Amino acid sequence: MWKWIQAFASPRNFYQTSEKIIPWLMVPFIGLSLIGLYWSFVVSPADYQQGDSVRIMYVHVPAAWMSLFIYVVIAIAGGIGLIWQIKLAHIVAKVSAPIGAAFTLLALVTGSVWGKPMWGTWWAWDARLTSELILLFLYLAYISLHNAFDNPKTADKASAILAIVGSVNIPIIYYSVEWWNSLHQGSSIGVTKISMQIDMFIALMLVSFAFKFLYGALVLMRARDEVLVREQNSRWVREIIVGVGK
Amino acid sequence: MTKRQNRMAFVALLIAGAILAVTLLFRALGSNSNYFYDPTQVAQGKAPVGRSFRLGGLVVVGSFKREDLKSTFDVTDNKNKFSIEYTGILPDLFREGQGIITTGSLVNGKFIATEVLAKHDENYMPPEVADALKEAKE
Numbered sequence: 398m399w400k401w402i403q404a405f406a407s408p409r410n411f412y413q414t415s416e417k418i419i420p421w422l423m424v425p426f427i428g429l430s431l432i433g434l435y436w437s438f439v440v441s442p443a444d445y446q447q448g449d450s451v452r453i454m455y456v457h458v459p460a461a462w463m464s465l466f467i468y469v470v471i472a473i474a475g476g477i478g479l480i481w482q483i484k485l486a487h488i489v490a491k492v493s494a495p496i497g498a499a500f501t502l503l504a505l506v507t508g509s510v511w512g513k514p515m516w517g518t519w520w521a522w523d524a525r526l527t528s529e530l531i532l533l534f535l536y537l538a539y540i541s542l543h544n545a546f547d548n549p550k551t552a553d554k555a556s557a558i559l560a561i562v563g564s565v566n567i568p569i570i571y572y573s574v575e576w577w578n579s580l581h582q583g584s585s586i587g588v589t590k591i592s593m594q595i596d597m598f599i600a601l602m603l604v605s606f607a608f609k610f611l612y613g614a615l616v617l618m619r620a621r622d623e624v625l626v627r628e629q630n631s632r633w634v635r636e637i638i639v640g641v642g643k
Numbered sequence: 644m645t646k647r648q649n650r651m652a653f654v655a656l657l658i659a660g661a662i663l664a665v666t667l668l669f670r671a672l673g674s675n676s677n678y679f680y681d682p683t684q685v686a687q688g689k690a691p692v693g694r695s696f697r698l699g700g701l702v703v704v705g706s707f708k709r710e711d712l713k714s715t716f717d718v719t720d721n722k723n724k725f726s727i728e729y730t731g732i733l734p735d736l737f738r739e740g741q742g743i744i745t746t747g748s749l750v751n752g753k754f755i756a757t758e759v760l761a762k763h764d765e766n767y768m769p770p771e772v773a774d775a776l777k778e779a780k781e
Contacts, residue, residue, distance in 0.1 A: 442768075442769030442770075443770070444767050444770075445768055445769060445770040445772070445773035445774075446763070446773075447736070447763070447767075451767060476654050479650055479653070479654055480647060480651050480654060481647070514735050515734065515761065515763055516736070516760045516761055516762070516763070517732075517735075517736075517737075517758075517759065517760045518758075518760055521678070522678075523678040524677075524678065558657060561657050561661070562657060562658075562660075562661045564658075565658075565661045565662055565664075569665070577678065578677045578678050578679050578680075578699060579678045580678055580744055580760060580762060582762070582763050582764055582765045584765060585765040585766070585767060592766045592767070593766070593767035593768065594767060594768045594769055594772060597767050
């Protein structure tokens with residue numbers, strides 16, 4: 398089992414296998430996005446208070462979920478990289494960070510655009526908004542720290558430590574609306590109840606799964622590039638490059 | 644301990660340390676990390692005196708009056724009630740019965756607001772469903 402994992406996670410094997418997986422992620426992403434757009438704009442109704450502004454939620458909430466999800470991936474991959482010293486785990490963590498930062502920014506901007514007409518303000522220093530902004534800073538700190546080292550091994554270790562320490566922010570973001578009085582509303586989707594109309598929920602889920610597939614495809618594409626850069630002195634990479642040159 | 648166990652212990656320590664630090668931080672912050680006070684907390688004297696703070700609650704039905712840009716209304720948490728005076732544009736979601744958060748300070752028992760924000764709850768539904776719910780209630 399252990400040997401099998403190591404073999405699969407070897408840069409060379411990953412490079413060859415991932416190429417075949419990417420289309421299986423891109424096709425569902427495009428399909429779900431198209432159906433999701435149709436559901437968000439046509440099928441789902443306007444809200445009784447917010448009117449059509451409710452449709453901002455179909456980007457905002459999935460983007461916010463992704464911002465948390467990707468950070469957890471980075472922290473876990475960083476931990477695996479530190480403990481079991483699997484090269485690929487560090488690579489996945491590194492290439493995920495800019496994608497996570499982009500989703501965090503998307504969540505903040507769409508939230509702001511919704512907040513102005515609904516709440517009456519672009520920004521408020523309440524617990525949910527502030528902790529999500531800190532998440533963006535964590536992503537940026539992770540990216541900067543990784544870039545600050547010349548040696549990729551040192552960079553991997555240092556930034557993995559940062560990612561693991563920063564992961565305490567994740568439950569804070571999630572529970573911020575319960576622990577403190579906040580301007581931001583509580584979660585509409587829980588284990589026991591969904592406090593929104595079913596077509597709104599379906600639209601939200603379609604976009605949310607589309608984002609998951611997009612993330613998967615982007616990580617594989619970026620990781621493949623990173624593998625080539627890091628393994629540039631190995632024989633199999635040279636063979637591929639020469640093969641391409643022919 | 645093997646080297647791998649050493650590294651596991653290191654990661655575990657890292658997580659434990661981070662959790663401890665954040666727990667201490669929030670204990671020190673206490674209620675300062677709340678975005679607003681509710682009317683009962685203000686009535687109990689927990690809100691700062693002579694300084695600006697935020698008050699949150701529901702707009703009392705039938706209490707809203709407007710004269711040009713100057714509006715007055717009551718805010719309640721169903722236990723205590725405060726009168727608000729505000730000059731400016733109210734957000735779209737502002738209406739009687741709606742949750743709001745207002746910034747300002749208490750002057751002679753009256754809350755003079757400099758900003759009014761409408762709070763939205765976690766319930767999303769089309770207008771027809773909202774109407775049906777309202778009818779069922781009545």
